Amino acid sequence: MIAKTSIGRSFKGCCAYNMQKVEMGQGQVLLSQGVRDYELRAMVADFTRQAKMNPELTRSVWHTAISFDPQDEARLQLKPELMNQVASEYLKGMGLDQSQYVVIQHQDTAHSHFHIIANRVASNGQSISDSHNYNRSEKLLREIEQKHSLTLMKEQGYRLSLEHLPERDRHRLEMRNEVRQSLERSTTSAELKADLAQRGIEVIVNRDQAGKARGLSFERVSQTDNGEEIKVAFKGSKLHQSLSLCHIQEQLLENGHKRALELSQQRELAKAQELTISLQNEEKRLKKGRGLSM
CATH class of the missing domain: 3.30.930.30 (BirA Bifunctional Protein; domain 2)
Structure with a gap:
């Protein structure tokens, strides 16, 4: 902005x-x-x-x-x-x-x-x-x-620096940048798909004849320099080696562990704060009781 x-x-x-x-x-x-x-x-x-x-x-x-x-x-x-x-x-x-x-x-x-x-x-x-x-x-x-x-x-400045590149290369670098951003804040494949969908990017799972996932592709409808709509698609490994299926799965797992740790730390902090408040309230109650007994 x-x-x-x-x-x-x-x-x-x-x-x-x-x-x-x-x-x-x-x-x-x-x-x-x-x-x-x-x-x-x-x-x-x-x-x-x-x-x-x-x-x-x-x-x-x-x-x-x-x-x-x-x-x-x-x-x-x-x-x-x-x-x-x-x-x-x-x-x-x-x-x-x-x-x-x-x-x-x-x-x-x-x-x-x-x-x-x-x-x-x-x-x-x-x-x-x-x-x-x-x-x-x-x-x-x-x-x-x-x-x-x-x-x-x-990233806006980054895109401006790409204007001199051929269209397909520009689309490739722009999509790589966006997939990386989404991957940084996602912990599951569902989160990743939903985040990319908000940016108009669809995640396609490539499977072999046995139905086993072998890779990922990313697709979006974009515009040419002439304003015409075209479908742009790249395999994750072609965007960058860190965006292959196995690397993305590893990153999502790591992100999930980090988020779980952060939530655990937040819960422990909340418990400590509750205990402090409880002790303070108990101390006030005892002081008030001693005052009445006098």
Whole structure:
């Protein structure tokens, strides 16, 4: 994802641009808090009224536009609530959830994106810091990308570096990258298949005449440089030797052991916390009992 943030003085212009998209049927309000999101004049009045709680903060308009990578379009179509989740987590991560805001999705471009308009004057009258907002925003976006398995920014740059390659070689390297990502976060073959399916990649098990699995292939419908749809398919071992059937099975088993260990450690930590709380409660009860006996 890519985010562009600007800090300004006037809510009117920023709100007008985004609400115009809604009125023209080229956008929709996804989320809002503390403002009337159905009418431009009322929205501006609500923002302005709260901004006056902190007149020393002259640049109270926070505007961020967040764009998704084209490779995430299929997931956004299958799971439309994903955009709301990303917006909510970004608002919370930047501290904007403590104030008024409106999130508006634009639908006038090929790539999905939304705009956040927020008040830097929080609901308690305090200022929401814009210090180092670029670095904080970039760090937060990378965390959100990983959490929701969205295309990482470094991979977007990686794809751009492949543009000079022949189409089939580019498709091969892109698919290898995506299969590796899915394999890193999967512990079973079912998880791997489901994760890749969200990216439009189908896992095919190649079997011999006796029905025994001998290898894997990965297929997807892609587009040529001319915009024509084609089916792209590669054997796992042709993507990379680490993506052959036996290596994938070994990696899934290792991932499963790691996850089981993490869950065990979490359960032990929870038990320790419960025991600590229980002992503290017992100590309080005993102290209270001694006080009554006096």
